[in-house]
Each structure stands twice: as structure tokens, then as C-alpha cells.
Amino acid sequence: MIASLAPRAFSVFERNVFVYRRQWLIIVTGFFEPLFFLLGIGYGVGGVIGTIPYGGADVPYAAFVAPALLASAAMNGAIFDSTFNIFYKLKYGKVYDAILSTPVGVGDLAVGELLWSNLRGVIYATAFLIVMLALGLVASPLALLTPLAVIFIGFSFGAAGFAITTHMRSWKDFDFLFIILTPLFLFSATFYPVEIYPGALRWIVELSPLTRGTHLVRSLCFGDLNWLMLVDIAYLSAISFIGYRHAVRRLGVLLLK
Amino acid sequence: MGMTNSAAEPTALIRARGLTKVFGARTAVAGIDFEVRDGEFFGFLGPNGAGKTTTMRMIAGVSPRTSGTLEIFGKDPDLHGSEIRGQIGVVHQQETLDMELSVRENLLVFGRFFGMDRASIATRADELLELFQLGDRAKDQVEPLSGGMKRRLSIARSLIASPRILMLDEPTTGLDPQARHLLWDALQRLKRGGTTIVLTTHYMDEAEQLCDRLVVMDQAKIVAEGSPRQLIVEHASREVLELRFPNGTESIDTKVLEGIGDRYERLAERVIVGCENGEAAHARALEHGLDPESWLVRRSSLEDVFLRLTGRTLDE
Numbered sequence: 105m106i107a108s109l110a111p112r113a114f115s116v117f118e119r120n121v122f123v124y125r126r127q128w129l130i131i132v133t134g135f136f137e138p139l140f141f142l143l144g145i146g147y148g149v150g151g152v153i154g155t156i157p158y159g160g161a162d163v164p165y166a167a168f169v170a171p172a173l174l175a176s177a178a179m180n181g182a183i184f185d186s187t188f189n190i191f192y193k194l195k196y197g198k199v200y201d202a203i204l205s206t207p208v209g210v211g212d213l214a215v216g217e218l219l220w221s222n223l224r225g226v227i228y229a230t231a232f233l234i235v236m237l238a239l240g241l242v243a244s245p246l247a248l249l250t251p252l253a254v255i256f257i258g259f260s261f262g263a264a265g266f267a268i269t270t271h272m273r274s275w276k277d278f279d280f281l282f283i284i285l286t287p288l289f290l291f292s293a294t295f296y297p298v299e300i301y302p303g304a305l306r307w308i309v310e311l312s313p314l315t316r317g318t319h320l321v322r323s324l325c326f327g328d329l330n331w332l333m334l335v336d337i338a339y340l341s342a343i344s345f346i347g348y349r350h351a352v353r354r355l356g357v358l359l360l361k
Numbered sequence: 362m363g364m365t366n367s368a369a370e371p372t373a374l375i376r377a378r379g380l381t382k383v384f385g386a387r388t389a390v391a392g393i394d395f396e397v398r399d400g401e402f403f404g405f406l407g408p409n410g411a412g413k414t415t416t417m418r419m420i421a422g423v424s425p426r427t428s429g430t431l432e433i434f435g436k437d438p439d440l441h442g443s444e445i446r447g448q449i450g451v452v453h454q455q456e457t458l459d460m461e462l463s464v465r466e467n468l469l470v471f472g473r474f475f476g477m478d479r480a481s482i483a484t485r486a487d488e489l490l491e492l493f494q495l496g497d498r499a500k501d502q503v504e505p506l507s508g509g510m511k512r513r514l515s516i517a518r519s520l521i522a523s524p525r526i527l528m529l530d531e532p533t534t535g536l537d538p539q540a541r542h543l544l545w546d547a548l549q550r551l552k553r554g555g556t557t558i559v560l561t562t563h564y565m566d567e568a569e570q571l572c573d574r575l576v577v578m579d580q581a582k583i584v585a586e587g588s589p590r591q592l593i594v595e596h597a598s599r600e601v602l603e604l605r606f607p608n609g610t611e612s613i614d615t616k617v618l619e620g621i622g623d624r625y626e627r628l629a630e631r632v633i634v635g636c637e638n639g640e641a642a643h644a645r646a647l648e649h650g651l652d653p654e655s656w657l658v659r660r661s662s663l664e665d666v667f668l669r670l671t672g673r674t675l676d677e
Contacts (some may be wrong), residue, residue: 111476112443112474112476115470115473115474116474118470119459119462119473121469122462122466122469122470123461123462197460197461198453198455198456198457199461201453201455201457202453202457202458202459202471202518203474204423205421205423205444205446205449205451205453205457205519206446206447206471206474206475207444207446207447207474207475207476208443209442209443209500230560238432261460287480295503359423359427360423360424361384361418361424
């Protein structure tokens with residue numbers, strides 16, 4: 105469908121398929137991190153605390169944490185591709201200089217790259233969902249929609265990562281990325297309900313895109329459809345759009361001088 | 362566009378009038394006019410920083426011009442960039458091959474960028490790999506290839522969609538003489554096949570060997586235009602006498618130099634004399650009491666044209 109709607113963007117996506125046909129093992133590694141967290145925190149810490157109140161009931165801690173880990177797996181998949189890999193192609197590989205000498209334009213390029221980084225997020229999320237199903241951590245059949253829901257997470261983090269990457273000067277700048285990503289992962293209602301935060305702090309956490317993504321995925325996993333999910337989708341879409349526009353503008357500044 | 366060409370005049374594929382590019386305070390291209398005709402081998406000759414690469418980038422639709430007009434296939438590259446790029450093959454000065462792909466995959470992926478279907482890409486890719494003597498390296502990674510092979514692969518890749526115009530930016534810089542000649546042969550074959558070729562070079566012999574017509578660029582401007590032969594006839598004499606003075610040329614009397622040939626250029630350790638007959642000029646130089654460490658006589662080249670036009674050699 106995408107191939108016929110936006111053939112040029114899809115050709116950029118295809119380039120990455122070619123590259124990763126030989127490097128699929130690298131993609132697989134990204135799947136283990138959330139799994140380790142599920143075992144260590146979900147079952148380890150969960151074994152100590154047992155259940156946690158969620159949606160008016162007490163749920164097993166592992167079942168509470170797992171949807172958040174799925175959301176962060178999608179985030180990681182998208183952001184690692186749109187930062188490290190894109191930085192290499194932009195600065196060292198000269199891949200984009202070659203691509204832009206063909207009919208492909210900067211808009212096509214950005215869409216193609218975002219499709220790819222999103223695919224990585226979707227693969228991680230789907231693999232993790234299968235693990236959750238196998239471990240009996242899924243409360244509702246609506247959980248089967250999570251691979252679609254994480255597309256919103258993948259686009260928002262992919263686009264934001266891409267936009268930030270266009271400002272990176274060297275590999276050293278990537279240290280800043282972890283200063284953002286680690287707290288984002290730890291504090292975005294991943295391991296405990298967002299209600300725990302006092303007053304203003306809570307609203308800051310509510311604005312974290314991963315909090316929104318986690319809320320979306322967790323609601324699906326527990327079969328708890330609510331209006332706030334539409335806010336999640338709108339918020340993540342807005343970030344995707346702004347990130348995409350900025351990335352395209354910056355690619356123009358950097359490559360079409 | 363309703364533009365007509367007289368029957369005698371070949372169609373211009375590229376037409377620039379007052380083409381200008383300014384980067385901040387620096388003018389990279391200062392109002393140049395030129396035309397590239399269908400089927401011709403056209404060159405931009407000049408030293409580094411003369412504005413050749415910037416001009417190439419504007420033609421390829423990856424650098425919006427500051428002012429002037431530019432038409433490729435009768436269209437403005439700032440408005441129809443994608444469409445124009447679909448019919449142009451570009452070989453960059455710096456290697457832009459995809460190091461994450463194999464030799465053949467570089468071609469396959471590129472064909473997709475041009476919107477070709479997979480079957481035609483595969484056929485064309487194998488054809489090009491044979492043509493550029495890369496067939497036995499098809500499955501290899503790009504990195505270990507020699508400089509000459511990488512350059513041939515870059516050219517093969519740029520030809521995947523059978524472009525009407527092939528643009529090469531300094532295609533033989535950094536190549537050894539043998540690889541260079543191989544490349545020249547390949548380019549001449551392409552030209553015979555009907556491809557219009559535009560190249561930049563700072564090598565005089567390259568321009569002389571390959572180009573039907575060329576412009577000489579210096580400091581953002583075009584300083585001369587014509588066929589290599591024409592330029593030599595107009596801006597240089599038939600032969601050149603080079604006299605070498607390792608201890609410097611400052612002390613040599615100007616009057617003496619004026620009396621040797623038609624014109625002369627005084628460089629740090631050499632005097633270049635343009636003349637009809639080099640041997641006779643050498644005899645006159647000795648008569649005037651000059652004592653060069655060594656001397657040689659050769660035919661005029663574009664190097665002499667450039668020296669004549671700018672007062673500098675190309676390596677300065």
C-alpha cells in the first residue's frame with residue numbers, strides 16, 4: 105500500500121531492508137532488553153510486592169509493568185534507528201548525498217527512514233506481546249491491537265529522534281540522548297501508576313510521550329477503553345508531525361545548500 | 362515552452378544565464394552563462410574553489426540558485442528537481458557509495474530510487490557490472506575495492522536509469538594513471554552511445570582528451586569558452602618553451618624575456634615562453650645570454666591557456 109502511495113519514500117525503506125537482511129541479528133538484540141526488565145523487575149520486584157492497584161482492582165505487578173515495557177521497546181526500536189543509524193548515514197556514510205541526487209527528495213527520505221525506524225519498533229513490540237501472551241500477562245483480547253498502537257509511539261520517537269539528530273555535531277553529543285532517555289524510561293509511569301507523583305510533578309510526567317504511549321498500550325492490555333486514549337493518539341501524532349517537519353527542514357539546510 | 366531551435370543548432374539540454382550562487386559573504390558562482398548541447402562532452406575546467414562543483418550541484422537540483430536563470434531539459438531545477446534528477450546521473454567528487462551494501466546491491470537499491478521495476482533493474486545492473494568490469498566483484502562489499510573500481514562502480518550506479526545527462530565531478534582525482542585511462546575509455550564509449558556528459562576537472566590533459574567543448578572557470582567566473590583546440594589557438598601559441606631556473610627567475614631582465622617569443626609568463630623557478638617554434642626560441646634565449654639549468658619544448662596545452670588567462674598555474 106505504502107509502496108504505491110509513496111514509491112520514493114518506500115525505496116528509502118527498501119534500502120534499509122537490503123542492509124538488515126545481513127544484519128538481522130542486530131535487530132534481535134534489541135528485543136532482549138525489555139525481556140530482562142520484565143524478568144528482573146516484573147517478576148523479581150513483583151515477587152516481593154505481589155499486586156498493585158490498577159483500574160479499581162489489584163493486578164499482578166508483572167502484568168502491570170509488561171505493557172509499559174512493550175511501549176518502551178517500541179520507543180527504543182524507533183529512537184535507536186532514527187538517531188545512531190541516521191547520524192551515520194547523514195554525516196559519515198554520505199548515503200543521503202547519493203540518495204538526493206536521484207528523484208528522491210528530502211520529504212521522501214524522511215518518510216522512508218521513519219517507516220523503517222517504526223518497523224523496528226513494531227517488531228520489538230510484537231515479539232514482546234508474544235512473550236506476554238505466553239506468560240499469561242494479557243488480560244484482554246484488545247491487547248492484540250498493541251502492535252498497531254505502537255505505530256504512534258514509533259512515529260513520535262522516530263521523528264523526534266530524527267529531528268534531534270540533525271543537530272548533532274559528533275558522536276559525543278549522543279551522551280545527551282541518554283540523559284533524556286533514561287529518566288524518560290524510568291519515570292514515565294513505567295513501574296508505578298502516574299498518580300503517585302505529587303501535584304505539578306505529576307502533570308510534567310503526564311506530558312512525557314512515553315507516559316502517553318504507556319497509557320495507550322496499558323489500556324489495551326487491560327481491555328480498558330477510555331477517552332484519554334484519543335488524547336494519547338493526538339499528542340503522539342502532534343509530536344510526530346512537528347518532529348518530521350523539523351527534520352525535513354534541517355535536511356534541507358544540511359544537504360541542499 | 363514554445364522555444365524553437367534552428368535546424369542547424371543542436372538542442373541545448375542545459376542553459377544558464379547569469380547563474381549566481383552566494384553563500385553568506387562568499388560568491389561561489391558569479392553570473393555565468395553557458396549551454397550544454399545534446400550529445401556533447403562538456404567540461405568545466407578550473408582550479409579548486411573556482412565554482413565548478415557549486416555549478417554542478419545547481420544543475421543537479423540539489424542547490425537552489427541565488428539568481429539568474431537555469432533550465433535543464435527546458436525546466437527549472439528549483440521547481441522540477443525530482444523530474445530532472447530522474448534523467449540525470451550524478452557521480453560525486455567524494456565517494457558516496459553505500460558501504461552497508463554489496464557492489465550489486467548498490468545498483469539494485471539505486472534503481473529503486475529512480476522508480477524502476479525490480480526485473481529491469483536486475484538486467485540493467487548485470488549489464489553495467491559487465492560493462493565496467495565489476496562482474497566478478499558483484500557480491501563483494503564495497504569497502505575493499507580499489508579506488509579505480511569504486512569510481513567505476515559510482516559511474517555504473519549513476520547510469521542505472523539510463524540518464525540523458527551524466528554529470529561527473531572530478532572523476533579521476535586520486536586515481537593512478539592506469540585507472541584514469543580505463544575511466545577515460547569508458548566515458549568515451551558512453552559518449553559514442555549518445556549520452557551527454559558534463560564533467561569538472563582541474564586536469565588540463567583530461568579536459569583536452571575528453572571534452573568537445575569546455576568553459577574555463579576562475580574565481581567564480583567563466584574566463585574562456587570553446588573547444589580545447591580553439592582555446593589553445595586563441596589563448597596560447599603553437600609551441601611552448603619551458604626554461605628552468607632553480608635559483609629563481611626574479612633577476613632575469615624583462616627585455617630579454619620579451620625578445621625570446623610571442624609572450625612569456627615568469628613563474629618562481631620557471632619561465633614559460635609561448636612561441637611558433639620552440640627550438641628557435643631556445644636558440645634566441647641562449648643568444649641573449651640566458652643559462653637555464655634545463656629546458657624543454659612541447660605543444661601548447663590547456664595548462665598554457667589557463668596560465669595565459671589568469672596569470673597562475675592550475676596547482677597554485
